[in-house]
Amino acid sequence: MKKLINSPDEVVTDALAGIAAAHPGLSVDTKARVITRAAQTRIGKVALVSGGGSGHEPLHGGFVGTGMLDAACPGEVFTSPVPDQMLAAAKAVDGGAGVVFIVKNYTGDVLNFRMAAEFAEEEGISVQTVLVDDDVAVQDSTWTAGRRGTGATLLVEKMAGAAAEFGGSLAEVAATGRRVNAASRSFAVALTSCTTPAAGRPGFDLPEDEIEVGVGIHGEPGRSREKIRPARQIVADAMAAILDDQPLDPGEEVIALVNGLGGTPLLELYIVFGEVASVLAARGVRIARSLVGNYVTSLDMAGVSITLCRADEELLTLWDAPVNTPALRWGV
Amino acid sequence: MKKLINSPDEVVTDALAGIAAAHPGLSVDTKARVITRAAQTRIGKVALVSGGGSGHEPLHGGFVGTGMLDAACPGEVFTSPVPDQMLAAAKAVDGGAGVVFIVKNYTGDVLNFRMAAEFAEEEGISVQTVLVDDDVAVQDSTWTAGRRGTGATLLVEKMAGAAAEFGGSLAEVAATGRRVNAASRSFAVALTSCTTPAAGRPGFDLPEDEIEVGVGIHGEPGRSREKIRPARQIVADAMAAILDDQPLDPGEEVIALVNGLGGTPLLELYIVFGEVASVLAARGVRIARSLVGNYVTSLDMAGVSITLCRADEELLTLWDAPVNTPALRWGV
Structure with a gap:
């Protein structure tokens, strides 16, 4: 196996350093492992947070920016991020209008985002979750109950992101995301x-x-x-x-x-x-x-x-x- | 060897069909093997034509559009396009102000673009050529006398393309391309x-x-x-x-x-x-x-x-x- 890495343990940390260096429009907290827009969320705009295991780039960090995500939480390679990352992301980007979590349907992601949503609600941040499960290949799979979330994630993040920029409410932005997934x-x-x-x-x-x-x-x-x-x-x-x-x-x-x-x-x-x-x-x-x-x-x-x-x-x-x-x- | 192709002979033709279907802003002549912008060249704008063997995508076809190339000529995989393609491209996109050929430094490309330039001049189209030879690894190589042309091709095509949109003359646009290559x-x-x-x-x-x-x-x-x-x-x-x-x-x-x-x-x-x-x-x-x-x-x-x-x-x-x-x- 040959890879352009320094060591398997440092892959995500080193990639985050590269993302930070390459994209001045992003703000990268390499310690908390959260990527946000460099600009703060406009007051009243619904914020979108997604995340998942690394190894699917540009998903999700490459989709942070105007018109799409407000934050992304990268886990280790093919491993869900932890609730603390998601909570940190939600707190960093909430503009007072609530946060939509966009979650690919894998058991670890679903559980961890659910926990993060509970923590966020406890801190006064309203959260709606959009589950992405577009892959028609199989029902249930190695890490999934139901269908897996794959390519539609990009579409959900793009169109729900636009709905948020247009001033949609938390319920409206989440409904847009769910509608895109259903379509x-x-x-x-x-x-x-x-x-x-x-x-x-x-x-x-x-x-x-x-x-x-x-x-x-x-x-x-x-x-x-x-x-x-x-x-x-x-x-x-x-x-x-x-x-x-x-x-x-x-x-x-x-x-x-x-x-x-x-x-x-x-x-x-x-x-x-x-x-x-x-x-x-x-x-x-x-x-x-x-x-x-x-x-x-x-x-x-x-x-x-x-x-x-x-x-x-x-x-x-x-x-x-x-x-x-x-x-x-x-x-x- | 597993590839997502129909047959080795049809790779370039099939890919051109896909490019045509995916990009309404491009016009693809699958027979002549020339990709141009769907819109005609503005009268008086210098036109940029590049090309080379296929297999380096998105180079060059993916760089056709406003602010960059006017046309690209894809050869067979890792094989220079032929002078007829380059001539067809030059004729299709000349807006009366001349055409800049952007040529990666490989012997076949250099010879074929030189021949095409002669044909074009015979048809009354002024041509300037910018040779890209940015790869410092080796002097002379399998298909190259001098240095090979690689990543800088993108930079040359972007910045010379912008110079053309800004109204630069044939000499000015070519000079910009050469300056980018030299830098x-x-x-x-x-x-x-x-x-x-x-x-x-x-x-x-x-x-x-x-x-x-x-x-x-x-x-x-x-x-x-x-x-x-x-x-x-x-x-x-x-x-x-x-x-x-x-x-x-x-x-x-x-x-x-x-x-x-x-x-x-x-x-x-x-x-x-x-x-x-x-x-x-x-x-x-x-x-x-x-x-x-x-x-x-x-x-x-x-x-x-x-x-x-x-x-x-x-x-x-x-x-x-x-x-x-x-x-x-x-x-x-």
Whole structure:
């Protein structure tokens, strides 16, 4: 295992130092392990806090900034952050209008954010939680009861973030986040495993000619092992899984995210996007907006996830709203 | 070898179809293999054309848009585009003020762009060429006489692109590009090889505990093979190579690019950026602007390149100018 790290113990601390050096618009508390915007929350604006295990960058720290998150709490690699981090984040960014926790559906994250919400309420901060569970691959998984939260997290953070900038109340911003999650479905395929710095070897074995269909973002098992096939067939199967779960009628619009898991070249992600576009065109579904790149990753895993969010005018307005974060930036 | 492709022969065509579907602001001629802005060049604006082998995405197609390139010509993977592509691009985007070719210093690219420049001149289009040769690792290499062109290509395309938007003449825009190249130095380290779709196996062998120090963006040999070491030491050596070649005095400012080669997680790139920042801080050099991410890649190669561009007020103004491309976007 070769990695550009100093030592497995220092990975998160060292990466936070790099994030602090690279992004003057962020404020990084390397000790408390909280990333916030450098500017304080506007009084009366609902604040958004997310977090989760490290190893999925740019999620979540790369989504802190105007129009998206107010704070992110990175845990150790593939390990939930602790309630103290989330509480520190909530206290740092509450602008008096309350805090929305955006939580990917993994047992550790759910429990720790729940505890943090209780602590925050005790300190007089109102909290609403939005649970993200968009991955249609499997019900229940290695670290999850119910569906896993994956690519839709970006969409929830973007659109709930815009709703907060537009002055939405705590209930309204949380409702927006839940609506985005309910409108989104994802499916992922892995071509390789990934290696955490602490383990130093791949998290699972995948033979040289096989893929994991329906993989989770920590390498959790999916639906099946299959032989590697042309991208067109891999995408057709992934799209069938998504569209079986949430049929889309001709004339409907989607926001489409083709997301690299970390080790896949952008060249291949564009090939996948082309196949996604073909499947949708054949159904008469219009891609209203799209993103292609590495956004919700699994360290060095080769593979891709596809997320479709059924869009309407309101969601597109929220999507198009200005955003200024390290990983997403437009309109500013 | 597992890749998300349909067949090795169709990689570039399929990726272009995906780029076309993903980016309504671009116009993609999949037959001529030319990517241009969807909007025609403003009459009187100097046009910028770049190109090179595919496999380095988002370079160059991801840098087509307002404030950067007017057109890009993708060749086959790791293979120069042909003069006909470059000529077609020049004809498509010339706004009457001439065209700047931005050419990475590889023999095939240099020859083909030279031929295209002659053809274009014959058709009445004035052409100036900016050669990018920022990689300090080696003089002459597998496909290069002189230094290789790598990460600085992004900087040249961004700042020359801004100079063109600001109304610079053909000579002025080319001079800006040359000035950025002259102010820039790069150095790369590979942890793994990369695999082209056509070859189907790694381009070179790198033992499980070794790194290629000074690698080129096609896997060309660098200065030495070394044992894997902590990121701090790897960065210290890379920075020494850059700063030996272009010393920077206390008080000077740089634009710093920490660029992933394709297979390295963003988490590690931030660790590298933190180390780059430490080395510069110790020298009293200020990071005026920075980028961390995958911009000039080598398919699935794990590794990183570091580029430093000595900055001044004029270059920072050009850097900060609005840009709206798939891979770089701000100010709009």
